[in-house]
Amino acid sequence: MPSSAPPALELGLDTFGDVTVGADGKLLPHAQVIRNVIAEAVLADQVGVDFFGVGEHHREDFTISAPEIVLAAIAGQTRRIRLGSAVTVLSSDDPVRVFERFATLDAASSGRAEIILGRGSFTESFPLFGYPLSQYELLFEQKLDLFDALLEYNRTHEPVTWEGSMRSALKDQRVFPVTENGTLKTWVGVGGSPESVARAARFGMPLMLAIIGGDPRRFTPHVALYRRALEQGGSPPLPVGVHSPGHIAETDEQAREELWPAFKQMTDRIGRERGWPPMGRATFDQEAEHGSLYVGSAETVAQKIAATARTLGLSRFDLKYSSGPMLHERLLKSIDLYGRVVIPRVRELLASSAPAATPSGAR
DSSP states (O other): OOOOOOTTOEEEEEEOOBOOBOTTSOBOOHHHHHHHHHHHHHHHHHTTOSEEEEOOOOBTTBOOSOHHHHHHHHHTTOSSOEEEESOEEGGGSOHHHHHHHHHHHHHHTTSOEEEEEEOOSOOTHHHHHTOOGGGHHHHHHHHHHHHHHHHHHHHHOOOEEEOOSSSOOEEEEOOSOOOTTSOOOEEEEEOSOHHHHHHHHHTTOOEEEEOOSSOGGGGHHHHHHHHHHHHHTTOOOOOEEEEEEEEEOSSHHHHHHHHHHHHHHHHHHHHHHHTOOOOOHHHHHHHHHHSSOEEESHHHHHHHHHHHHHHHTOSEEEEEOOOSSOBHHHHHHHHHHIIIIIHHHHHHHHHHTOOOOOOOOOO
16 A cells, blocks of 8 residues: 555644653652643644643653643643543543543533543553453453443434443443534554554554654554555544654754753663663664654654655654653743744645645544
């Protein structure tokens, strides 16, 4: 299947609310970081970013454990930017409550809410909320099935009847509120397993690929699998998105030097938990030059995003703009450059290559 990119690619930003440092180099309190994230989202809205996503975590180094509350605060201070999770860990939550919270966010934001559902790359939420890790796959499969039933209810208003082994059954239940237009755009976030890609297609939901290392072109077979599975299942073509880390500054050298210490600290901290070796500078530079780290000047980052969008035929690209304990002021500068310079430049590059359109449907 030939690669393509839509003429009006959506360009978003994601954050996990990484605990950052102040001017004195000391870690900021969680409360201040959350307030900073809200300010970062307000700036993103002002400079023309299409989407702002916050990821759910339950650990000391990331501050956002209740995405919908942070997004609701952002909704009250923004006008046009779409707001969503990146991701919601559905396996350790209740699908009915997730739907209710995001339908409420959709009302508060005048229809700007969307969700990225995932299994979660961290597992702290499972013991915290009393879910067995041994049921990791089954929990997500069944809860996604129930959430799909709730999306159908949102469209039709027909009461929900559902049964599974990991949650109590529903019999002719109604859920409130529903969204005003009967849709709630819901993506499935995937780390790269073919089984997860096929699951997203089976449920007829847009696919969001978390590409956090290596050449993005290696995901071409995953995109082809997704589109083939949609076709075989009788579903219409649906959007494909990518979430990848990065940072933007005035020059390539400045961007790398600003990101490198924080990125290494974050990667090494997680690596100690997972048995990875410490990150070396050569690995970082390799990712910046040939991998999935979008770091550099606005032109460098725009060229790299456009290349990924063309190769994978993307409908959206989300830059994870926070990686480790960086200064809030540097994050604001990166957001400003992303919105004012990178986004229009990416669209200019894609328009000049005259790509074929891909869908941007919603559920």
